[in-house]
Amino acid sequence: MLVMFVVGVITYQLLFSPLLKYPKAEMRLDKSLLITFGLVWIIDNLETLFWTPNSRVVITSYGNGTVNIFGVAISYTGLIGMGLAILAAATLHVILTRTYFGKHVRAATEDAGAASLSGVNVQLTYMISCGIAVALAGLAGVVIVTSYSITPGGGIVWLLTAMVVVTLAGTNNMNYMIPAGIILGVIQSVSTLLVNPAYQQPIALIIFLLIIMFRPQGLFSRGKRLA
Amino acid sequence: LIAIYWKKISISGVVLAVMIFVPLFINLGTGIMNQLVTLLIYILLAQSWNLIGGYTGQINLGIAAFFGCSVMVTHFMWVAGISIVISVLVGSLSTIILAALIGIPTLRLKGMYFAVGTLALAQALQVIMQNIFNRAIFTRGDYVQSFNINYRYYLGLVLVVIVLTAIYFIRRSKLGQALVAIRDDEQAAQVMGVNTFKYKVISLLISAFIAGLAGSLYAYFRLYFYYTGDIFSLNWTFSAVIAVIIGGGGTLLGPVLGSIFLVILGYIFSLTLGQANLIVFGLLFILVMLFMPQGFMGGADLFRSWLSRWRKRTLKNRESNI
Numbered sequence: 001m002l003v004m005f006v007v008g009v010i011t012y013q014l015l016f017s018p019l020l021k022y023p024k025a026e027m028r029l030d031k032s033l034l035i036t037f038g039l040v041w042i043i044d045n046l047e048t049l050f051w052t053p054n055s056r057v058v059i060t061s062y063g064n065g066t067v068n069i070f071g072v073a074i075s076y077t078g079l080i081g082m083g084l085a086i087l088a089a090a091t092l093h094v095i096l097t098r099t100y101f102g103k104h105v106r107a108a109t110e111d112a113g114a115a116s117l118s119g120v121n122v123q124l125t126y127m128i129s130c131g132i133a134v135a136l137a138g139l140a141g142v143v144i145v146t147s148y149s150i151t152p153g154g155g156i157v158w159l160l161t162a163m164v165v166v167t168l169a170g171t172n173n174m175n176y177m178i179p180a181g182i183i184l185g186v187i188q189s190v191s192t193l194l195v196n197p198a199y200q201q202p203i204a205l206i207i208f209l210l211i212i213m214f215r216p217q218g219l220f221s222r223g224k225r226l227a
Numbered sequence: 228l229i230a231i232y233w234k235k236i237s238i239s240g241v242v243l244a245v246m247i248f249v250p251l252f253i254n255l256g257t258g259i260m261n262q263l264v265t266l267l268i269y270i271l272l273a274q275s276w277n278l279i280g281g282y283t284g285q286i287n288l289g290i291a292a293f294f295g296c297s298v299m300v301t302h303f304m305w306v307a308g309i310s311i312v313i314s315v316l317v318g319s320l321s322t323i324i325l326a327a328l329i330g331i332p333t334l335r336l337k338g339m340y341f342a343v344g345t346l347a348l349a350q351a352l353q354v355i356m357q358n359i360f361n362r363a364i365f366t367r368g369d370y371v372q373s374f375n376i377n378y379r380y381y382l383g384l385v386l387v388v389i390v391l392t393a394i395y396f397i398r399r400s401k402l403g404q405a406l407v408a409i410r411d412d413e414q415a416a417q418v419m420g421v422n423t424f425k426y427k428v429i430s431l432l433i434s435a436f437i438a439g440l441a442g443s444l445y446a447y448f449r450l451y452f453y454y455t456g457d458i459f460s461l462n463w464t465f466s467a468v469i470a471v472i473i474g475g476g477g478t479l480l481g482p483v484l485g486s487i488f489l490v491i492l493g494y495i496f497s498l499t500l501g502q503a504n505l506i507v508f509g510l511l512f513i514l515v516m517l518f519m520p521q522g523f524m525g526g527a528d529l530f531r532s533w534l535s536r537w538r539k540r541t542l543k544n545r546e547s548n549i
Contacts, residue, residue, distance in 0.1 A: 041465055041508075041509040042506050049503055049506070160346065160347050163339075163343045198354055199358070201347075202354060202355055204347070205347040208347055209329070212333060212336065212340060
């Protein structure tokens with residue numbers, strides 16, 4: 001995770017800080033989207049080049065073990081993943097709501113200009129939050145690798161899953177990420193019973209479209225509507 | 228009118244004449260003809276992305292979905308014995324349904340919803356199609372026997388010329404003005420009374436139609452598809468984006484230049500570097516994005532302004548010498 005944090009900071013410094021010269025937030029968003037898209041491309045192909053495009057798994061000694069909780073068998077890896085997720089979410093929540101850094105982040109999101117006028121180092125805040133985001137993605141990768149097979153180029157699938165969860169919860173709505181994730185996971189798992197397991201991703205897309213059409217502010221937010 | 232634009236018209240006329248007559252009289256060989264058809268496909272794809280990304284400023288990461296949809300429809304219509312012109316039209320029109328499906332919900336919202344929605348559409352379609360058509364698809368045997376690369380080439384040339392002129396006139400119409408206004412400042416455009424949502428959807432539909440043209444050309448060009456997921460793969464989207472960004476988004480000739488660059492360099496690099504050629508393009512893409520956001524066309528403008536400044540300076544020097 002620390003390594004991934006450093007990677008995130010470096011990525012920010014190299015790729016995203018040049019974008020700050022664009023005056024408008026939308027423009028920055030567009031450019032950073034395209035740049036990360038290019039980055040995905042490069043890293044995917046590097047992985048293919050170095051480790052061949054075959055699927056791989058990490059086999060752990062506890063990978064097949066399960067634990068019985070109230071008659072439901074849960075694998076250790078799933079349990080560890082859940083614990084890590086709750087831990088990470090709780091830590092992030094504390095950081096964002098209880099520290100000055102969190103205040104800076106929220107201020108920079110709402111109005112970068114005003115935040116920097118009131119003495120927030122917006123650059124540094126962006127950099128550290130980018131680092132934290134990449135580190136969390138790395139943590140998710142660790143959890144994924146113990147329970148799924150991985151391929152180069154398989155990252156996009158998880159990216160889309162993450163996006164669907166964010167849309168479900170509503171952007172800027174940290175507290176509901178876990179329920180949203182659980183809802184999506186349950187829908188996808190139940191759908192494997194009803195239709196072909198291969199269609200998990202189309203189902204995520206359909207959920208995404210439905211949410212966007214009917215509740216673009218997310219399932220849980222009671223506040224103002226978007227757009 | 229002709230007096231003003233005689234330079235542009237004559238240059239494009241010469242280029243067009245070369246493109247038409249050289250393959251008629253000189254046998255270029257199948258290899259080069261294949262590369263030329265690929266180039267035409269890339270130009271179409273790049274123009275499609277240019278319209279929605281370069282002129283309208285909406286990041287579309289799902290070109291592959293429109294492309295692949297059109298490939299499938301055109302392929303099956305053509306194999307069923309319907310003439311290729313009709314199958315090209317129907318295949319391209321079929322993408323419009325897809326575009327409306329994804330565009331109408333996502334384009335209403337700001338931010339990354341459109342990009343993510345289109346990306347998800349492409350990925351989902353790839354999975355679905357891979358599961359439905361899990362075997363290789365072939366054209367009919369008699370089509371294989373009568374295969375002639377020149378037909379593909381001229382069909383592609385006609386499509387490219389139509390699309391380029393269409394985009395030229397769109398840019399100069401009210402629609403084009405609205406699109407550029409949306410790109411430059413969506414809020415301001417809305418305040419001025421432009422129905423931004425309507426124009427964004429129209430732009431997406433036209434763009435999807437052009438991507439569909441590229442797809443149907445590909446369906447006509449290829450005889451078999453071993454792996455159906457391939458025609459929906461991210462590569463197509465990435466090629467389109469990279470051609471537009473390198474060439475210069477929001478210009479008519481930028482994507483054409485970018486595609487030429489992409490095809491030629493791709494040809495050279497895939498021979499010399501093998502697998503690593505895709506990484507080179509990724510690096511190039513990011514570098515252009517960061518340091519030359521206007522692409523080649525912007526670079527040409529910079530060069531031109533530098534040249535005129537230099538000329539002025541030398542003139543001044545001469546005057547002061549006299």
